[in-house]
Amino acid sequence: MRSHLLNRTTAEDYRHSVSAGVDQVADRLTSVTGPFSGTDVEALTPVVGSVDLDRPLGDTAAALDELSEVYLRDAVYFHHPRYLAHLNCPVVIPALVGEAVLSAVNSSLDTWDQSAGGTLIERRLIDWTAGRIGLGPAADGVFTSGGTQSNLQALLLAREEAKLRPEEFGRLRILTSECSHFSVSKSAKLLGLSPGSVVPVPVDREKRMRTAALAAALEQCEAEGAVPMAVVATAGTTDFGSIDPLPEIAALCDRYATWMHVDAAYGCGLLASRTRRELLDGIERADSVTVDYHKSFFQPVSSSAVLVRDRATLRHATYHAEYLNPERAVEERIPNQVDKSLQTTRRFDALKLWMTLRIMGADGIGELFDEVCELASEGWRLLAADPRYDVVVEPRLSTLVFRYVPAGVAAAADIDRANLYARKALAASGEAVVAGTKVDGRQYLKFTLLNPETTTADLRTVLDLIAGHSEQYLGDSLDRAS
Numbered sequence: 206m207r208s209h210l211l212n213r214t215t216a217e218d219y220r221h222s223v224s225a226g227v228d229q230v231a232d233r234l235t236s237v238t239g240p241f242s243g244t245d246v247e248a249l250t251p252v253v254g255s256v257d258l259d260r261p262l263g264d265t266a267a268a269l270d271e272l273s274e275v276y277l278r279d280a281v282y283f284h285h286p287r288y289l290a291h292l293n294c295p296v297v298i299p300a301l302v303g304e305a306v307l308s309a310v311n312s313s314l315d316t317w318d319q320s321a322g323g324t325l326i327e328r329r330l331i332d333w334t335a336g337r338i339g340l341g342p343a344a345d346g347v348f349t350s351g352g353t354q355s356n357l358q359a360l361l362l363a364r365e366e367a368k369l370r371p372e373e374f375g376r377l378r379i380l381t382s383e384c385s386h387f388s389v390s391k392s393a394k395l396l397g398l399s400p401g402s403v404v405p406v407p408v409d410r411e412k413r414m415r416t417a418a419l420a421a422a423l424e425q426c427e428a429e430g431a432v433p434m435a436v437v438a439t440a441g442t443t444d445f446g447s448i449d450p451l452p453e454i455a456a457l458c459d460r461y462a463t464w465m466h467v468d469a470a471y472g473c474g475l476l477a478s479r480t481r482r483e484l485l486d487g488i489e490r491a492d493s494v495t496v497d498y499h500k501s502f503f504q505p506v507s508s509s510a511v512l513v514r515d516r517a518t519l520r521h522a523t524y525h526a527e528y529l530n531p532e533r534a535v536e537e538r539i540p541n542q543v544d545k546s547l548q549t550t551r552r553f554d555a556l557k558l559w560m561t562l563r564i565m566g567a568d569g570i571g572e573l574f575d576e577v578c579e580l581a582s583e584g585w586r587l588l589a590a591d592p593r594y595d596v597v598v599e600p601r602l603s604t605l606v607f608r609y610v611p612a613g614v615a616a617a618a619d620i621d622r623a624n625l626y627a628r629k630a631l632a633a634s635g636e637a638v639v640a641g642t643k644v645d646g647r648q649y650l651k652f653t654l655l656n657p658e659t660t661t662a663d664l665r666t667v668l669d670l671i672a673g674h675s676e677q678y679l680g681d682s683l684d685r686a687s
């Protein structure tokens with residue numbers, strides 16, 4: 206079994222084994238005809254369940270053949286142009302090179318003595334990102350596992366900066382738009398805030414936080430003796446890609462001395478765009494920012510970071526352990542990242558972004574993101590001109606929320622069901638995968654466009670397929686009714 210350990214005697218096996226895995230994926234990429242096989246839980250559960258985990262195959266080729274059946278055949282392929290569902294991106298090859306290197310070397314980015322150059326590379330990328338945001342000379346941050354963790358850490362810092370004793374946490378409030386990400390509420394719970402602590406601020410027709418409503422909510426906090434510990438602005442809401450009015454929100458945060466967090470998990474791709482960067486104007490006034498490179502920077506999961514304006518605030522995540530990061534190391538000025546992180550052992554995800562910037566450059570990423578934003582605009586024109594569809598807002602980024610509405614027909618509940626049915630039928634056909642969401646209590650469908658290979662013709666085709674499935678559902682239900 207020692208022969209399975211990576212070391213100087215197994216380097217050849219490593220080379221062959223990993224390239225056999227790469228071959229499997231590459232073969233799959235050239236042969237899949239849709240984003241999904243169309244399988245379901247009932248069909249796939251016994252396939253995975255029948256594998257006897259206590260009887261190893263002992264052989265890479267055999268295990269890869271088996272993997273083909275239990276995973277690769279039925280995986281959901283984000284690189285396919287008709288995967289239009291969630292905020293998952295096709296990944297860039299330079300990042301995959303980074304991924305292969307980082308997992309083999311297996312650096313852990315907690316301390317210098319486990320990562321050396323890795324620590325410095327991560328710091329360069331934090332500085333690079335903070336520079337693109339414009340956070341100023343005292344900025345810092347750390348890579349995280351994702352936007353959820355970045356939001357949690359930012360709100361932890363905000364809670365500590367509010368300087369209340371734990372028994373007063375019930376007074377703390379987080380103000381955020383009703384379209385913000387659910388991880389804000391989850392964080393509030395983890396941070397020991399009270400159930401009503403997250404105050405949803407109404408949005409305008411474009412799904413952006415209404416600043417007048419935010420001002421009113423801040424005033425209300427003051428009147429009630431509550432403490433607004435943070436305003437969470439979203440730069441790219443998950444459903445609509447809407448960007449809250451950052452400069453106005455920053456001004457209100459200044460006035461009320463409230464921490465401003467910008468959740469740019471989705472919109473961060475604009476930091477690399479040469480033509481759309483101004484959509485993020487105002488982000489430079491944030492106290493903290495969440496970026497998900499694994500969304501709009503085309504990086505493999507996971508790759509995310511939390512950035513802060515004032516590096517001193519990161520001390521709220523610092524604990525010293527004699528075995529790992531003793532205070533002595535701080536005095537010796539040995540750099541480490543664990544003092545800034547909620548994690549201890551931590552992946553060197555930064556290497557993927559590093560390889561991406563060194564091979565493609567930021568402009569290369571920005572161009573890919575620009576392309577999907579343009580595609581979304583074309584999709585909006587298609588939908589707005591199509592009498593079969595109702596589309597909610599003109600996209601700023603790359604999502605489209607819409608629903609099929611048959612001419613003349615049907616109770617609202619039937620339209621809801623027809624759209625739900627169409628989504629399922631489409632996935633079961635394997636021809637496309639789209640998402641669903643609710644708007645004002647009604648069922649809608651969603652395209653999240655992150656694949657520059659997707660064309661307007663793809664969108665047109667998928668809209669026809671959705672209309673076909675919806676009509677079939679409504680036809681069938683009319684038959685049942687008569």
Ligand SMILES: *Cc1c(COP(=O)(O)O)cnc(C)c1O
Pocket residue numbers: 292350351352353354356385386388439441442443468469470471497509
């Ligand atoms: C995706 C998303 C998150 C959560 O990020 P994960 O990387 O999935 O944890 C947070 N906020 C917004 C706006 C998002 O779109």
